[in-house]
Amino acid sequence: MRRIKLTVAYDGTEYCGWQIQPNGITIEEILNREISSLTGEEIRVIGASRTDSGVHALGNVAVFDTECSIPPERIAYALNRRMPDDIVIMKSEEVSHDWHPRYQDVITKTYEYHIYNADVPNPMKRRTTAFVSFPLDIEKMREGAAYVVGEHDFASFCNVRTNTNDTVRTVYEITVEKREDEIVIRIKGNGFLYNMVRIIAGVLIRVGRGFYEPEKVRDILEEKKRTEAGVTAPPQGLVLIGIDYNKEN
Amino acid sequence: MRRIKLTVAYDGTEYCGWQIQPNGITIEEILNREISSLTGEEIRVIGASRTDSGVHALGNVAVFDTECSIPPERIAYALNRRMPDDIVIMKSEEVSHDWHPRYQDVITKTYEYHIYNADVPNPMKRRTTAFVSFPLDIEKMREGAAYVVGEHDFASFCNVRTNTNDTVRTVYEITVEKREDEIVIRIKGNGFLYNMVRIIAGVLIRVGRGFYEPEKVRDILEEKKRTEAGVTAPPQGLVLIGIDYNKEN
Numbered sequence: 001m002r003r004i005k006l007t008v009a010y011d012g013t014e015y016c017g018w019q020i021q022p023n024g025i026t027i028e029e030i031l032n033r034e035i036s037s038l039t040g041e042e043i044r045v046i047g048a049s050r051t052d053s054g055v056h057a058l059g060n061v062a063v064f065d066t067e068c069s070i071p072p073e074r075i076a077y078a079l080n081r082r083m084p085d086d087i088v089i090m091k092s093e094e095v096s097h098d099w100h101p102r103y104q105d106v107i108t109k110t111y112e113y114h115i116y117n118a119d120v121p122n123p124m125k126r127r128t129t130a131f132v133s134f135p136l137d138i139e140k141m142r143e144g145a146a147y148v149v150g151e152h153d154f155a156s157f158c159n160v161r162t163n164t165n166d167t168v169r170t171v172y173e174i175t176v177e178k179r180e181d182e183i184v185i186r187i188k189g190n191g192f193l194y195n196m197v198r199i200i201a202g203v204l205i206r207v208g209r210g211f212y213e214p215e216k217v218r219d220i221l222e223e224k225k226r227t228e229a230g231v232t233a234p235p236q237g238l239v240l241i242g243i244d245y246n247k248e249n
Numbered sequence: 250m251r252r253i254k255l256t257v258a259y260d261g262t263e264y265c266g267w268q269i270q271p272n273g274i275t276i277e278e279i280l281n282r283e284i285s286s287l288t289g290e291e292i293r294v295i296g297a298s299r300t301d302s303g304v305h306a307l308g309n310v311a312v313f314d315t316e317c318s319i320p321p322e323r324i325a326y327a328l329n330r331r332m333p334d335d336i337v338i339m340k341s342e343e344v345s346h347d348w349h350p351r352y353q354d355v356i357t358k359t360y361e362y363h364i365y366n367a368d369v370p371n372p373m374k375r376r377t378t379a380f381v382s383f384p385l386d387i388e389k390m391r392e393g394a395a396y397v398v399g400e401h402d403f404a405s406f407c408n409v410r411t412n413t414n415d416t417v418r419t420v421y422e423i424t425v426e427k428r429e430d431e432i433v434i435r436i437k438g439n440g441f442l443y444n445m446v447r448i449i450a451g452v453l454i455r456v457g458r459g460f461y462e463p464e465k466v467r468d469i470l471e472e473k474k475r476t477e478a479g480v481t482a483p484p485q486g487l488v489l490i491g492i493d494y495n496k497e498n
Contacts, residue, residue: 011372056373076369086372120325123260123335124305124488128373179429239373 001065003099004072006031006045006079007091008060013127013236014086017053018060027051027087031062034082038075039068048101048243049109052195054235056128059090059242061101106246108172109192113185113201114237122181129182130201130237136183136208138176143214144207145174145185147221148200155224157200158193162226167193176204183208186241201233250314252348253321255280255294255328256340257309262376262485263335266302267309276300276336280311283331287324288317297350297492298358301444303484305377308339308491310350355495357421358441362434362450363486371430378431379450379486385432385457387425392463393456394423394434396470397449404473406449407442411475416442425453432457435490450482 008031016024020032028047035043048061070078075092083089116122116129117136125131148157148171155167171189178184185201203220206212257276265273269281277296284292297310319327324341332338365371365378366385374380397406397420404416420438427433434450452469455461 009369009372011375058371058373080369085370085375088370088372090369120258120329120339121334121337122307123258123337124307124377126260126334127376 001067001097002072003063003065003095003097004075005093005095005099005101006062006064006076006089007242008062009058009088009090010056010060011086011127012051012054012056015053017051017055018047019050024053027060028062030084030087034079035064035066038078038082039066039070041066041068046101049240051238051240052235055238055240056236057240060240061243063095063099063101065097101243104245107190108188108244108246109190110186110188110241110244111192111197112239112241113187113197113233114239115183115185115201115205115233116181117183118181125182127236128239130205130234132205132209134209136205137210138178138183138208140210140214141176141183141185141204141208144204144212144217145176145200147214147217148187149174152221153224154193154196154221155226156220156222157196157203158226159195159199159232160226160228162194164193167224169193169196174200195227195232198232198235198238199227201237202231205233206231250316250346251321252312252314252344252346253324254342254344254348254350255311255313255325255338256491257311258307258337258339259305259309260335260376261300261303261305264302266300266304267296268299273302276309277311279333279336283328284313284315287327287331288315288319290315290317295350298489300489301484301487304487304489305485306489309489310492312344312348312350314346350492353494356439357437357493357495358439359435359437359490359493360441360446361488361490362436362446362482363488364432364434364450364454364482365430366432367430374431376485377488379454379483381454381458383458385454386459387427387432387457389459389463390425390432390434390453390457393453393461393466394425394449396463396466397436398423401470402473403442403445403470404475405469405471406445406452407475408444408448408481409475409477411443413442416473418442418445423449444476444481447481447484447487448476450486451480454482455480 045062072094076089114129294311321343325338370380
């Protein structure tokens, strides 16, 4: 029995998120189905990040155990021939039997939130950006963003339905930059609470349009009160860029 | 009766191109339906460019005549509330009664062809780029591209099914540049033959991977022989960026 680690990219538009659920088709479900069909076993992958409905990934991670004889690094290729074209296995590799994509000592996750900021929406960007028609002040967004860097109790930056008591996380870095006609918020941390990046994006959009002062980010952080959906930026702007395991295997 | 000019953007993925046809839904059909429903008249738009199935636009142009009392510049707003979200009216304005989007003295059209050049396809780019896994040499693509600039008989750069005898066109400018992880061929000209930009892109991709020398572009041009589909780059990489009418209205 070998444990295989997959790096998975997807356009999440057509999926009800990562995790299997009764209301619609999910990434996890497609992976289980196609890997089972490839190996002839009944495969259940374990994923690193349960991304929400409509959220994308360029580097989500999943593992599964198999007896199949396909060389580990060829599994990506074999799977990509079966996958729908909005899910791509970027890489496959063997890891040790006890390697788990969520329970590692050191994990760094990187997300990007993409905003299309113009008078009129761009139909070619509607699946991969949030559209904001108010002009956004990037400098003010940067000032506001600076307050989330470091170890904080992010209770105010998670959804009321967050299923954990430990709301302390560390944000290593956050940048706000203009890339052609998009504004991209890029954030690295040791983990993110439910909706945390989308709430940070939602608050920074309010800062960018002048509805909040940059210091409001600090005030919200200090409130430590879980958030209703109102300020949460929409899912299509969010991409899980990748997960770094410093102590891999 | 007033003539209204629309600037139209769309993600062409789900459409059988611009022009109405029996096999599937088209951009023209949606425009006719939604404008007719808005004004209560039976509207038939006249389009500038009949883009192919799967091809996108940020600035295609169409006109229609109407008796409706909505201020011309508000028609875009009213239509966008009815349009599917992959078609957006960027602008609406009144033009003179005899203004025609194809028959003007001076027209400059700008297209871009987007290539995603990497080992593994990116599912978030699959609708808007052509995927090429062979490494492409941009410098050689630029050398090859230079041969198409100027007034030429582009017979070799049109499809065998091209419905015209006059295959002379002028390319004003062509650039090949790297934009993040995409290679973008941008081309401006006074008009383009059927599949012309996609054939130029297909030939330049062959140059970029070393299959053709850059001088081959000149040789193909000199052959003046219409082309089978083989070398035509796929539709999803192509975007009609815009149409400039120097003697507008």
